[in-house]
Amino acid sequence: MLSRIDQSPLYRVANPRSIVFFGGSNKIESMGTNILMSLLGMGFDGPVFPVHPKEKTVQGLTAYASVLDLPVTPDLAVMVLPTASVNPTIEQCGRMGIRQVVVVSGGFKEVGGEGPTLEYEMVEICRRYGITLIGPNCLGVANPHHKLNTTFLPFEGRPGFIGLASQSGSFITQMFNYMARHHLGFSTAFSVGNSACIDIVDCLDYLGACPHTRVITLYIEGLTRGRAFVETARAISPQKPIVALYVGGSPAGRKAGSSHTGAMAGPDRLYDGIFRQAGIIRAANLTELFDFAWVLGTQPKPRSRGVVIQTHSGGPGAVAADAVGRTGLTLPDLSVQTLEALQPYVPHTGSVANPVDLTFSKNPMDFFAAIPKVLLEDNNVAMLMVYFLIPLPVIRRAMAQMGVAPERLESEAGQMVAEYARAFSQLHLQARKPVVGYTWRGLEERFVQLLMENGVPLFPEPERAARALAALVRYHEWRKVINADPVTG
Amino acid sequence: MLSRIDQSPLYRVANPRSIVFFGGSNKIESMGTNILMSLLGMGFDGPVFPVHPKEKTVQGLTAYASVLDLPVTPDLAVMVLPTASVNPTIEQCGRMGIRQVVVVSGGFKEVGGEGPTLEYEMVEICRRYGITLIGPNCLGVANPHHKLNTTFLPFEGRPGFIGLASQSGSFITQMFNYMARHHLGFSTAFSVGNSACIDIVDCLDYLGACPHTRVITLYIEGLTRGRAFVETARAISPQKPIVALYVGGSPAGRKAGSSHTGAMAGPDRLYDGIFRQAGIIRAANLTELFDFAWVLGTQPKPRSRGVVIQTHSGGPGAVAADAVGRTGLTLPDLSVQTLEALQPYVPHTGSVANPVDLTFSKNPMDFFAAIPKVLLEDNNVAMLMVYFLIPLPVIRRAMAQMGVAPERLESEAGQMVAEYARAFSQLHLQARKPVVGYTWRGLEERFVQLLMENGVPLFPEPERAARALAALVRYHEWRKVINADPVTG
Numbered sequence: 001m002l003s004r005i006d007q008s009p010l011y012r013v014a015n016p017r018s019i020v021f022f023g024g025s026n027k028i029e030s031m032g033t034n035i036l037m038s039l040l041g042m043g044f045d046g047p048v049f050p051v052h053p054k055e056k057t058v059q060g061l062t063a064y065a066s067v068l069d070l071p072v073t074p075d076l077a078v079m080v081l082p083t084a085s086v087n088p089t090i091e092q093c094g095r096m097g098i099r100q101v102v103v104v105s106g107g108f109k110e111v112g113g114e115g116p117t118l119e120y121e122m123v124e125i126c127r128r129y130g131i132t133l134i135g136p137n138c139l140g141v142a143n144p145h146h147k148l149n150t151t152f153l154p155f156e157g158r159p160g161f162i163g164l165a166s167q168s169g170s171f172i173t174q175m176f177n178y179m180a181r182h183h184l185g186f187s188t189a190f191s192v193g194n195s196a197c198i199d200i201v202d203c204l205d206y207l208g209a210c211p212h213t214r215v216i217t218l219y220i221e222g223l224t225r226g227r228a229f230v231e232t233a234r235a236i237s238p239q240k241p242i243v244a245l246y247v248g249g250s251p252a253g254r255k256a257g258s259s260h261t262g263a264m265a266g267p268d269r270l271y272d273g274i275f276r277q278a279g280i281i282r283a284a285n286l287t288e289l290f291d292f293a294w295v296l297g298t299q300p301k302p303r304s305r306g307v308v309i310q311t312h313s314g315g316p317g318a319v320a321a322d323a324v325g326r327t328g329l330t331l332p333d334l335s336v337q338t339l340e341a342l343q344p345y346v347p348h349t350g351s352v353a354n355p356v357d358l359t360f361s362k363n364p365m366d367f368f369a370a371i372p373k374v375l376l377e378d379n380n381v382a383m384l385m386v387y388f389l390i391p392l393p394v395i396r397r398a399m400a401q402m403g404v405a406p407e408r409l410e411s412e413a414g415q416m417v418a419e420y421a422r423a424f425s426q427l428h429l430q431a432r433k434p435v436v437g438y439t440w441r442g443l444e445e446r447f448v449q450l451l452m453e454n455g456v457p458l459f460p461e462p463e464r465a466a467r468a469l470a471a472l473v474r475y476h477e478w479r480k481v482i483n484a485d486p487v488t489g
Numbered sequence: 490m491l492s493r494i495d496q497s498p499l500y501r502v503a504n505p506r507s508i509v510f511f512g513g514s515n516k517i518e519s520m521g522t523n524i525l526m527s528l529l530g531m532g533f534d535g536p537v538f539p540v541h542p543k544e545k546t547v548q549g550l551t552a553y554a555s556v557l558d559l560p561v562t563p564d565l566a567v568m569v570l571p572t573a574s575v576n577p578t579i580e581q582c583g584r585m586g587i588r589q590v591v592v593v594s595g596g597f598k599e600v601g602g603e604g605p606t607l608e609y610e611m612v613e614i615c616r617r618y619g620i621t622l623i624g625p626n627c628l629g630v631a632n633p634h635h636k637l638n639t640t641f642l643p644f645e646g647r648p649g650f651i652g653l654a655s656q657s658g659s660f661i662t663q664m665f666n667y668m669a670r671h672h673l674g675f676s677t678a679f680s681v682g683n684s685a686c687i688d689i690v691d692c693l694d695y696l697g698a699c700p701h702t703r704v705i706t707l708y709i710e711g712l713t714r715g716r717a718f719v720e721t722a723r724a725i726s727p728q729k730p731i732v733a734l735y736v737g738g739s740p741a742g743r744k745a746g747s748s749h750t751g752a753m754a755g756p757d758r759l760y761d762g763i764f765r766q767a768g769i770i771r772a773a774n775l776t777e778l779f780d781f782a783w784v785l786g787t788q789p790k791p792r793s794r795g796v797v798i799q800t801h802s803g804g805p806g807a808v809a810a811d812a813v814g815r816t817g818l819t820l821p822d823l824s825v826q827t828l829e830a831l832q833p834y835v836p837h838t839g840s841v842a843n844p845v846d847l848t849f850s851k852n853p854m855d856f857f858a859a860i861p862k863v864l865l866e867d868n869n870v871a872m873l874m875v876y877f878l879i880p881l882p883v884i885r886r887a888m889a890q891m892g893v894a895p896e897r898l899e900s901e902a903g904q905m906v907a908e909y910a911r912a913f914s915q916l917h918l919q920a921r922k923p924v925v926g927y928t929w930r931g932l933e934e935r936f937v938q939l940l941m942e943n944g945v946p947l948f949p950e951p952e953r954a955a956r957a958l959a960a961l962v963r964y965h966e967w968r969k970v971i972n973a974d975p976v977t978g
Contacts, residue, residue, distance in 0.1 A: 028886075028887045028890040028891065029851070029887070031849065034883060034886070037886055037890075041886075106838045106848075107837065107838065111837075111838075152883070153880060153882060153883060154882045154883070154886065156882070166804070167804070168802070168803055168804020168805075168807065169802075169804070170802035170803065170804040170805050171804045171805075174802065174805070174878055174929060175929065177929070177930055177931070178929045178930075181931055219804065221807060245808075247807050247808050247810075247811040249811075250811050250814040250815050251814055252810040252811055252813055252814025252815075252820050253807060253808070253810055253811030253814060255810065255820075255842070256803075256806055256807035256809075256810035256811070256842075256844050257807045284952075285808065285812065285950060285951075285952050286808055286929075286950065287949075287950045287952070313657070313658075313659035313663065314657055314659065314745075315655070315656070315657020315658070315659040315660045315708065316657075316659050316660075316663070317745055318657065318710060318736050318742060318745035318746045319734075319736050319742070319774065319775055320745075321736075321741040321742055321744065321745035322736040322738075322739050322741055322742030322745070323774065324741055325739040325740055325741025325742060326739050326741075331741050331744075348596065348600075349595045349596065349600075353744070353745075355745050359595070360520065362518075389663055391642060393642060393643045393645070394523060394641070394642060394643070397517075397523070397526055397530075397643065398517045398518070401517040401526075402517065440663060440664065440666070440667045440775075441666055441667075442666070442670055442932070442933060443931070444931060444933050460776075460949075461774060461775065461776045462774075463773075463774050463776070
C-alpha cells in the first residue's frame with residue numbers, strides 16, 4: 001500500500017501540470033474535439049497544447065504540427081488518433097520525454113486481427129521509455145479536484161469522495177449527470193480500457209492513497225492479475241471501503257465484456273471468493289455500486305444490525321420492514337424509555353412497534369426533529385431509516401385554505417419544506433448513527449435535494465436503502481474481524 | 490368472472506352519482522377535511538353532501554346536521570369519523586337506503602382491545618341493510634375516469650390502465666405523483682383496509698370486468714379467502730394480467746403487516762404456490778409491481794425469449810446483457826440479413842454481436858430510427874432494449890460551436906431531442922414487438938417524458954427493464970399453456 005499519492009505512477013496522470021492533445025480539431029463531430037472541449041470546458045489550470053497536422057489554431061489554442069515542436073515537455077499526452085497513428089505518436093512522445101499517456105483510440109486487443117499485435121508493440125514502446133499508459137480503448141481520467149476531464153461528456157456537478165477504477169469509460173463520463181443529481185461526485189475516476197500497461201490494480205493503489213477518496217468503486221469485466229488484486233485490495237480495505245461490480249460472471253455478461261475490452265472473465269463463484277478474501281463488498285449492479293458507496297462514504301459505523309423504521313403510513317412501513325428483514329438486518333423493539341418519550345407524539349391510530357408508524361403528526365415538524373431524535377437516542381437502535389412522503393400538494397392546499405395568496409403559495413410551501421429538511425439534516429449530523437431515507441417522490445424535488453446536499457442518502461425505494469445499510473454493516477463486521485486478528489490482519 | 494362491471498357490488502362504490510361525506514369540516518388540519526378537499530378538488534361530477542353537527546357550510550357546500558336530513562339518498566357514504574361514531578352512522582345510512590359505504594376511520598381489528606368487537610358489529614349492520622362496505626382503516630377508492638378520489642392526497646396525473654386492489658391506502662394516494670411522473674395512471678384503485686366486508690377478491694372481480702383496466706396490481710399483506718382468490722384470479726388472468734406484491738412472507742414483513750391491517754400472513758412458499766395456481770406474476774417489491782404492470786399493459790406479446798440490446802457504449806451494454814441473461818431471457822445472434830443491413834450504420838469500432846454496440850453514429854438520428862428498425866425486423870429478435878444516453882450537454886456544445894445563439898441553445902437542443910423521441914416512438918408503435926429503454930439520466934428530462942408519453946417504458950437501470958421483460962414473457966408463456974389445455978384452462 002502506498003503511503004503517499006505521489007508515489008504512484010498515476011500521480012501525474014491524474015494531476016498533470018500540462019497536457020499535449022492529439023486528435024482535437026475544429027470539427028465538432030469528431031470524438032477528439034469533444035474530449036478536448038470537455039478538458040477545456042472544465043477550466044483545466046495548466047497549458048494545453050493541441051497537435052494538428054494542418055490547423056494553426058484548434059479550439060482557440062495555438063496548434064503544433066508535431067509534438068516535437070512543443071516549447072516544453074508536458075506531463076500528459078492524450079491521444080484520440082486513428083489506430084495506425086497511435087504507436088508512432090507514443091514513440092515520438094517518449095523521445096520528447098513525456099512519461100504519461102492516455103490512449104483513447106480503439107482498434108487494439110478488443111477487435112482481433114492485427115489489434116493484439118499493435119497492442120503488444122505499444123507495451124514495448126512504453127517499457128522502452130518508462131511511459132505510464134492508460135488504455136487503449138478508454139476515456140482516461142476525471143479528477144474534478146484538479147479540474148481534469150479527458151472524457152467525452154462535459155463535467156457536471158462537484159468534486160466528491162467516490163474513487164472509481166472502471167473497465168468502462170461510460171461509467172465515468174455518463175455518470176457525471178447521475179452523480180450530480182444525487183449530490184455525489186468522483187474524487188478521481190480512471191477508465192482503464194484494455195489495460196495494456198496500467199490496470200485496475202494500479203488504480204486501486206492510487207485511490208487507496210488518494211486523500212479525496214473516502215470509498216473506492218470498481219467496475220470489472222475481468223481481472224488478469226488476481227493475486228496482486230487481492231493483496232492490494234486487502235491492504236486498503238480495512239482503512240477504506242471498496243465496492244465492486246463484476247459483470248463477467250454470467251454467460252451473457254461475459255460475452256458482452258469480451259467484445260467490449262477483450263477482458264477474460266471467470267465464473268461468479270471465483271470472483272465471490274476473490275472479493276471475500278480482499279474485503280471487497282460486492283454490488284449486484286451499477287445502482288448498488290453507487291448506493292453502497294454513498295452510504296459507506298457518508299455514514300458512521302453502526303453499532304449493531306438493528307434498524308428502526310420511521311413512517312407515517314403503514315404500507316410503506318411494511319414493505320420497508322420486509323426489505324430490511326430480507327437483508328439480514330434486524331428490527332429491534334424499542335426500549336421502555338423510548339416508548340415513554342414517544343408517547344406525546346403518537347396518536348391512538350399509530351404504532352410504536354418497529355416500524356414506528358405515526359399515521360399522522362399534529363405538528364408536522366415533529367416527524368423531522370423530535371421523533372427521529374428520540375429514536376436515535378435508543379440504545380437498541382443502531383440505524384434509522386425514514387420514509388419521506390413530502391406532501392407538497394397538501395401543504396399548498398393547507399396554506400391556500402389559511403389564506404396565503406396564490407402567487408406566494410409555491411415559495412411559502414418551499415420554505416416550509418426547506419425547514420423540515422434543515423431540521424432533519426441537523427439531527428443527522430449530530431446523531432453519529434447511520435441515517436437513510438426513502439421516498440417515491442422525484443429526486444429532483446427540493447426537499448430531497450436539500451437532504452442529499454446535507455449528506456443524507458435518500459433512495460427511491462426501501463429495498464435500495466436496506467441493501468445499502470446491509471452493505472455498511474457487512475463492511476464494518478468484516479473490518480472488526482480483520483482488525484482483531486493479528487495473523488490475517 | 491363477471492361479464493359486466495355493473496354486476497359487481499363495487500360498481501356504485503367506484504362510480505357513485507352522489508356522495509354523503511361525514512367528517513369533513515372547515516378545519517384544514519383534519520383528515521376528513523383533507524379527503525373532502527381531494528374529492529372536491531378532482532371535480533367530482535355529482536352532488537356532494539357534507540354532514541356536520543354544527544357548521545352550516547363545509548368547504549363552501551351546504552352542510553347537513555344529519556344524514557336523515559338529506560334531500561336525496563346518495564349512492565355512497567364516505568366516513569372519516571371518530572371510531573365510536575362509525576357504527577351508529579352506518580346504521581343511519583342503512584335506514585336512509587344508502588347501500589355503499591367507505592369507512593376511512595381506524596381503531597377496529599388492527600388495534601386490538603374493543604376493536605374486533607366493533608368491527609364484528611359493523612359487519613352485522615351491513616348485512617342487515619345489504620350495505621357494500623369498504624374498510625374500515627382504509628382510504629377508499631380512486632377512479633380517475635369518474636373523477637372520484639376519496640383518498641388523502643390531491644389527484645395528480647391522468648386516468649390510466651392500471652387497476653389496483655391494495656391493503657395499503659398509501660400505495661394509492663402516495664403513488665399518484667409516482668404514476669404521473671411515469672405517464673402512468675390508475676384505472677380504478679381500491680384501498681380495502683381491514684376488509685371487514687369487501688376484500689381483495691371482490692376488487693379483483695370488479696377490475697377483471699373493468700374496461701379501463703388493462704392490467705391488475707395487488708398489494709397483499711395477507712389473504713383470508715384463499716380458495717376464492719385463486720378461482721377468481723385464475724378466471725381473469727388468461728384475459729388480463731395480474732401482478733401481486735406480497736410482503737407477509739418474511740418475519741419482518743409479517744409483523745409489520747399485522748400491526749397495519751391485522752392481516753394474517755403465511756410463508757413465502759405458500760403464497761408462491763397460490764400465485765402460480767392463479768396465473769399471477771409475483772413482484773418482489775413495489776417498484777417491480779408497477780414496472781411489470783407498465784410493460785404488461787403497454788407491450789405486445791413477445792414471440793420468444795430473445796432480446797436484442799442496442800447501445801452506443803460498451804459498459805452499459807455489458808451490464809444490460811448480464812441483467813438480461815440473469816432473468817432467463819436470451820440474447821440471440823442476429824440474422825445474416827440484419828448484419829448486412831446494419832453495415833452502413835456501424836463504424837469499425839462498433840460490434841454487431843448482441844449487444845449491438847454502435848460506439849457512435851455519424852448521423853445521430855440513425856440510433857433512434859434506422860438502426861432499431863433493422864433490429865426489430867430480425868426474426869431472431871422478439872424484444873428490443875435500448876440504452877438512451879441523451880447527451881444534451883454534447884448537443885448544446887455542438888450547436889454552440891455551429892453558431893447557434895446562446896439564448897436559442899436550450900430550445901433548439903430541446904427540439905432536436907424531441908425529434909429523436911418522436912422518431913423512436915413512431916417506430917415503437919409500428920413494431921408490434923416489445924420495446925423498452927433504460928437510462929441513468931433523470932426521468933424528468935424531456936426526451937424521457939416524451940418516450941413515456943408515447944408508451945415506451947423507460948427504466949432508470951437495465952435490471953428493471955430486463956426483469957419487466959421477463960415478467961412479460963412469463964405471463965405469455967403461462968397463458969399459452971393455459972389456453973392450449975382444455976382441462977386446466
